[in-house]
Amino acid sequence: MSYIIPDEAALKARSQRFVWRIFMMRQLGTSLCFMAIASVMWDMHYHLFYFVLLAVNAFVWPTVACLFSMQAYDPVKAENNCLIMDSALGGVWIAIMGISPLPSLLIFSVLVADRYAAGGWKLLKLALIALFLAFFVTWSLLGYHVHLEFSQRTVWLSLPLATIYMIGLSIISRHLSVRLSKRNREFERIAMMDPRLHIPNRRLFEQRLASTFIQTQRAQTSAYLMLLDVDHFKQINDNYGHEIGDYILLEISNILRQTLHASDTPARFGGDELAVIAINYKQDDVCDLAQQILEKITALRLTNHDLCRVSISIGIASVKDAYSTADWLRKADQALYKVKNSGRNGIFFYQKPQNEQQTIKKSFIK
Numbered sequence: 001m002s003y004i005i006p007d008e009a010a011l012k013a014r015s016q017r018f019v020w021r022i023f024m025m026r027q028l029g030t031s032l033c034f035m036a037i038a039s040v041m042w043d044m045h046y047h048l049f050y051f052v053l054l055a056v057n058a059f060v061w062p063t064v065a066c067l068f069s070m071q072a073y074d075p076v077k078a079e080n081n082c083l084i085m086d087s088a089l090g091g092v093w094i095a096i097m098g099i100s101p102l103p104s105l106l107i108f109s110v111l112v113a114d115r116y117a118a119g120g121w122k123l124l125k126l127a128l129i130a131l132f133l134a135f136f137v138t139w140s141l142l143g144y145h146v147h148l149e150f151s152q153r154t155v156w157l158s159l160p161l162a163t164i165y166m167i168g169l170s171i172i173s174r175h176l177s178v179r180l181s182k183r184n185r186e187f188e189r190i191a192m193m194d195p196r197l198h199i200p201n202r203r204l205f206e207q208r209l210a211s212t213f214i215q216t217q218r219a220q221t222s223a224y225l226m227l228l229d230v231d232h233f234k235q236i237n238d239n240y241g242h243e244i245g246d247y248i249l250l251e252i253s254n255i256l257r258q259t260l261h262a263s264d265t266p267a268r269f270g271g272d273e274l275a276v277i278a279i280n281y282k283q284d285d286v287c288d289l290a291q292q293i294l295e296k297i298t299a300l301r302l303t304n305h306d307l308c309r310v311s312i313s314i315g316i317a318s319v320k321d322a323y324s325t326a327d328w329l330r331k332a333d334q335a336l337y338k339v340k341n342s343g344r345n346g347i348f349f350y351q352k353p354q355n356e357q358q359t360i361k362k363s364f365i366k
Contacts, residue, residue, distance in 0.1 A: 015075035021172060022079055022118060023066040026086065029110055029165050034058035035157040036103040037093050043151055050096065057089055080123055087111050087127035091135035098147030099139075103154065106161050113166075117173055194268040196246060197253035205267035205275055206325075212265075212277050213325045223319040224286045225332040226276040228252070228293070231311040231344040233272035240308055245272075248300065248310055255296045259289070275332075283318070283349070290314050290347045298345070311345035321352055 034054060041050055065082040072078035090111045094104045108131075115127040139145075192204035200208065209225070216223045230236070230248065237245040249272065256266035256276060269275040276293075278286050293314070300310045315336025322328035335350040342348070 012075070016070055019066060019069040019075050019079045022069075022083065023062055025114065025165075025168060025172060026065065026082075027062040028168055029114070029161075030058040030062055032161040032165055033090075033093070033103075033107055033110075036106065036154060036161055037097060039154040039157045040097045040100045040103055040147065040150060043149075043154065044098065044147055046096075054093070057093075061089070080119055083115055083118055083123060084127050084130045087115065088130040088134040091131040091133070092138045095135045095138035095142060098142075098145045100147050100150050100154070102150050103158050103161075106158055110161065110165055113169060117169065194253075197250055197268050199253050199257065199274075200265060200267040202267065202269055205265065205269060205277075208265045208267070208277055209329065210325050212279065213319060213322070213328060216319045221280055222282070224278045224281060224283075225317050225319070225328055226278065226286075226290060227269065227315045227329075227332045227336045228274040228276070229313045229336055229340070230272045231313055236308065236310075240302075244302065244308070247302070249274075251300055252297055252310075252312070255293060259293055259296065286316060287347065287349060290316060294345075294347060313339040313344050314347045315339060315350065316347065317350040321350060 034057075037054055038051060041054070065079075065085070069075045069079040069082055090107050094107060097104060111127065111131065112124065115124045192201055192207075193199065194201045212223050215221065230252070233245060233248075236248065249268075252274065253266065253268075256274065260266055260276065260278070263279045265277040267275045267277075278289060281289065294312060297310055297312045302308045313336055315332050315334070315338065317328055317332035317335055319328055322331055331350045335348040338348040338350075339346045
């Protein structure tokens with residue numbers, strides 16, 4: 001059994017990008033908090049020692065936390081621990097300010113928003129526990145003092161925290177959202193492609209079929225559905241092996257991609273069945289296209305297997321003859337079985353029963 005081995009270097013680089021984003025936001029946040037907290041402490045006549053501690057927290061701690069996380073075995077886990085420490089420090093400064101309303105509420109809001117954005121409820125829960133625990137311990141040591149007054153200077157110095165930081169957080173969140181959306185679209189594209197043939201699988205084919213049907217009803221454009229079935233594919237697998245069968249399907253896929261227009265959709269419909277949605281063709285043109293595909297496939301030759309001959313049956317139905325996608329598919333399937341019942345290796349174009357001018361193009365290999 002094969003296992004997917006994760007790229008440790010890629011995982012490490014992704015984790016370090018996370019740490020770097022947090023560092024930038026932490027440095028921005030602590031710098032903005034410094035002004036508001038310092039203003040309140042100035043009004044409360046704190047000793048210079050507290051201002052030094054605040055400066056260390058604001059301008060030294062972000063770098064220390066970044067270096068610690070970058071050098072850790074698990075940078076994301078280490079950074080989450082630092083984010084919890086940020087919350088605890090926030091609780092300490094809220095207590096030191098005596099729960100001064102404006103800066104305290106802003107700091108609390110920033111910490112909650114940032115923690116939730118970084119790690120969801122799991123991280124936020126631990127951060128809140130650390131914040132309230134640090135707050136109550138510090139508040140009790142300082143005698144449960146409360147300072148509800150704040151100066152106009154404090155208001156002005158708190159405004160950057162209320163605006164600039166939130167704008168920065170929004171920019172980071174938007175950037176991550178766009179990257180995640182692109183990544184999800186890429187994963188979805190991979191999930192809807194056949195890994196062997198490099199063409200859409202049945203899931204994507206059915207989506208394209210439905211959207212094409214709706215578009216033709218709205219815009220009155222033409223579209224045709226081809227179903228292609230490799231003749232005697234089971235015998236090829238039994239006589240020459242499944243690797244040869246897979247190789248034949250891959251070559252047919254290459255022929256389809258080389259022959260069709262960019263607006264057309266080739267797809268793997270089933271095991272040995274393929275399908276094509278051809279858009280904006282005239283009936284004669286789509287028949288000529290099917291004939292080109294048939295001739296290229298019947299011309300396939302396999303090295304070391306000269307006796308192996310490949311042929312294909314193609315059934316075609318116009319969207320104008322269908323009242324739903326299921327009906328469109330059913331009529332193309334009826335056309336395909338008409339070819340099979342008539343000797344295979346040919347093309348049949350479905351027409352409504354009242355029109356008896358149905359014809360079968362035969363191109364047997366001589």
